Amino acid sequence: MSKALFLDRDGTIIRDKKYLSDPEGVQLMPGAADGLREALKHGYKLFLHTNQSGVGRGWFGIETVHACNHRMLDLLDLPDPGFTEICIAPESPDEPAVYRKPSPRFINEMIAQHGLDSEHCYMAGDRDSDLLSALNAGITPILVKPLSELTEEEKELVQLHQIAVRENLKDLAARLP
Numbered sequence: 758m759s760k761a762l763f764l765d766r767d768g769t770i771i772r773d774k775k776y777l778s779d780p781e782g783v784q785l786m787p788g789a790a791d792g793l794r795e796a797l798k799h800g801y802k803l804f805l806h807t808n809q810s811g812v813g814r815g816w817f818g819i820e821t822v823h824a825c826n827h828r829m830l831d832l833l834d835l836p837d838p839g840f841t842e843i844c845i846a847p848e849s850p851d852e853p854a855v856y857r858k859p860s861p862r863f864i865n866e867m868i869a870q871h872g873l874d875s876e877h878c879y880m881a882g883d884r885d886s887d888l889l890s891a892l893n894a895g896i897t898p899i900l901v902k903p904l905s906e907l908t909e910e911e912k913e914l915v916q917l918h919q920i921a922v923r924e925n926l927k928d929l930a931a932r933l934p
């Protein structure tokens with residue numbers, strides 16, 4: 758059975774520009790490329806799970822999200838297989854959530870389709886919705902954020918569920934089991 762790392766996009770792999778719709782605005786977070794390479798080297802399958810409510814709100818189309826993802830993938834320049842699957846959740850918050858985090862649906866589907874070992878699956882993100890999607894799916898959440906930037910709500914969630922906090926993806930990969 759495979760081990761896997763699920764990843765949020767905005768604020769985790771690339772800078773969170775709030776409703777990014779210009780591929781030229783894609784900027785990698787420090788340590789992102791190194792961290793993802795390291796995870797691949799250690800046999801982790803990578804899955805991207807990104808909420809993009811700008812689509813559901815009618816602010817930009819899904820093709821804009823694809824264009825930004827392509828730019829991110831170009832900049833990351835990961836060795837094969839790169840990301841195994843990419844899930845874009847386009848729903849706005851007032852629509853019924855299908856794949857929108859904290860829904861565990863994408864993670865659950867990937868565990869079933871790719872024969873992943875949920876004991877060795879991690880969801881890394883910078884928001885509580887990332888952490889909750891992991892908890893809802895029964896896998897291990899990891900908060901990727903400098904400790905000094907944690908909100909009170911995040912501190913409580915981290916304490917309550919004993920969630921690991923990592924400075925960035927390089928730090929995360931270096932400490933993956």
Ligand SMILES: [Mg+2]
Pocket residue numbers: 765766767768769773882883884
């Ligand atoms: Mg994020």
